[in-house]
Amino acid sequence: MLKREYLKEWDKEYFWHPFTQMKVYREEENLIVEKGEGVYVYDINGKKYLDGVASLWCNVHGHNHPKLNKALIEQVNKIAHFTTLGASNVPAIVFAKNLVDITPPRLTKVFYSEDGAEAMEIAIKIAYHYWHNKGEKKTKFVTLSEAYHGDTIGSVSVGGINIFHEKYRPLLFDVYKVPSPYLEAVKKVGREKALEYDTTKILIEEVEDFIFHNHQEIAAFVLEAGVQGAAGILPFPKGYLKEIRRICDEYNILMIVDEVATGFGRTGYMFACEKEGVEPDIMALGKGITGGYLPLAATVVTDDIFDAFLGEFGEAKHFYHGHTYTGNPLACSVAIANLELFEEEQTLKKLQPKIKLLEERLKEFWTLKHVGDVRQYGFMAGIELVKDKEKNEPFPYGERTGFKVARMMMEKGVWVRPLGDVMVIMPPLVISEKELEYLLDTMFESIKALEKV
Numbered sequence: 441m442l443k444r445e446y447l448k449e450w451d452k453e454y455f456w457h458p459f460t461q462m463k464v465y466r467e468e469e470n471l472i473v474e475k476g477e478g479v480y481v482y483d484i485n486g487k488k489y490l491d492g493v494a495s496l497w498c499n500v501h502g503h504n505h506p507k508l509n510k511a512l513i514e515q516v517n518k519i520a521h522f523t524t525l526g527a528s529n530v531p532a533i534v535f536a537k538n539l540v541d542i543t544p545p546r547l548t549k550v551f552y553s554e555d556g557a558e559a560m561e562i563a564i565k566i567a568y569h570y571w572h573n574k575g576e577k578k579t580k581f582v583t584l585s586e587a588y589h590g591d592t593i594g595s596v597s598v599g600g601i602n603i604f605h606e607k608y609r610p611l612l613f614d615v616y617k618v619p620s621p622y623l624e625a626v627k628k629v630g631r632e633k634a635l636e637y638d639t640t641k642i643l644i645e646e647v648e649d650f651i652f653h654n655h656q657e658i659a660a661f662v663l664e665a666g667v668q669g670a671a672g673i674l675p676f677p678k679g680y681l682k683e684i685r686r687i688c689d690e691y692n693i694l695m696i697v698d699e700v701a702t703g704f705g706r707t708g709y710m711f712a713c714e715k716e717g718v719e720p721d722i723m724a725l726g727k728g729i730t731g732g733y734l735p736l737a738a739t740v741v742t743d744d745i746f747d748a749f750l751g752e753f754g755e756a757k758h759f760y761h762g763h764t765y766t767g768n769p770l771a772c773s774v775a776i777a778n779l780e781l782f783e784e785e786q787t788l789k790k791l792q793p794k795i796k797l798l799e800e801r802l803k804e805f806w807t808l809k810h811v812g813d814v815r816q817y818g819f820m821a822g823i824e825l826v827k828d829k830e831k832n833e834p835f836p837y838g839e840r841t842g843f844k845v846a847r848m849m850m851e852k853g854v855w856v857r858p859l860g861d862v863m864v865i866m867p868p869l870v871i872s873e874k875e876l877e878y879l880l881d882t883m884f885e886s887i888k889a890l891e892k893v
């Protein structure tokens with residue numbers, strides 16, 4: 441057994457952490473997790489934390505789940521990996537079939553990768569290449585401001601969060617950007633009404649006008665599925681997704697929907713686009729796909745898209761893309777078990793009252809002095825902290841107010857990772873009502889404690 445002190449030292453000495461200011465990280469005590477059980481994780485000192493953000497929005501049925509463990513162990517005793525470039529393996533085939541069975545009917549072909557960003561990267565390349573194979577010169581993408589689609593160069597190109605993305609501008613391809621629907625709705629009708637009634641008319645007109653003038657060169661419209669997650673949980677006004685589908689149909693543009701955060705039950709539906717009965721042409725999946733166990737992602741497309749890549753070998757129309765671990769059998773076997781658990785445990789049905797409870801309990805947060813907005817989409821919520829509510833004035837970025845609240849929550853045994861000053865609530869779907877109440881109580885008290893400092 442390694443001495444715990446070495447672990448802390450080596451973590452700071454050798455490990456460059458993602459999305460982390462390492463100078464600050466090295467000055468602090470950090471959570472080093474050793475094991476997990478259900479919705480709890482345990483650090484190397486044995487202290488227990490409720491996992492309030494499902495690891496990173498990916499855990500579904502809890503940590504260390506016997507059925508998922510079993511699927512993994514059984515598969516590793518057969519084979520851990522074999523390439524799928526021109527060959528195949530059993531779990532990857534079965535899971536592709538399972539995915540096609542549960543995704544919207546038009547989506548019939550599965551292309552695997554390992555992370556959400558890759559699933560989006562692949563979506564972009566497929567859309568571009570599709571039009572190329574059809575002999576059309578449609579090479580541009582329309583995206584939303586405040587979008588987040590992952591951190592590889594292509595995914596950053598279609599992203600719109602300035603603090604993450606602007607620095608890389610010289611490396612990125614140009615895209616057309618239309619306003620974030622939530623922020624635009626707030627600007628036009630105010631916070632209270634932004635989501636209440638159908639604001640799409642006033643939002644869509646401008647988008648449609650833009651598309652009308654530029655559609656000849658547009659390959660695809662790229663957007664998250666009903667809520668902009670990393671931007672701070674910004675839900676789309678009702679009907680927005682459906683209107684974008686209509687516009688894409690009307691102007692012969694592919695619709696790429698990023699369900700990486702929303703897929704696998706997070707919104708109360710298996711996929712968020714079901715809520716408005718929208719069927720994209722390309723859907724990107726990740727995060728919850730293996731219940732939070734292993735890196736797996738998928739880009740699911742229609743027959744029409746798949747068929748555009750068919751031809752004789754010499755025509756060189758096929759999709760030149762693949763990774764060493766594409767279709768990894770361990771990840772796919774856990775993904776199969778993950779879907780079985782949704783059935784056996786009636787996960788979505790049991791989730792509905794918890795979504796209602798979250799909605800009820802979130803109302804209290806409006807009463808807090810430093811809460812400027814409270815947003816929910818299914819079983820994800822964001823609570824925006826502000827310095828001055830009346831003036832809608834944020835806390836200075838460098839003060840890390842969200843982080844401070846998260847640290848207070850840690851003392852009470854709850855782990856969350858805020859998005860800047862937006863406190864995020866995104867627990868594993870299997871969390872009990874009692875545990876959810878504890879998470880919310882702890883967050884409420886910790887935000888309230890800001891009033892004293």
Ligand SMILES: *Cc1c(COP(=O)(O)O)cnc(C)c1O
Pocket residue numbers: 554555556557558560588589590591664669670698699700701702726727
């Ligand atoms: C997390 C996320 C991604 C990126 O997924 P990774 O697995 O982190 O690469 C893409 N899109 C959305 C909407 C996400 O929330």
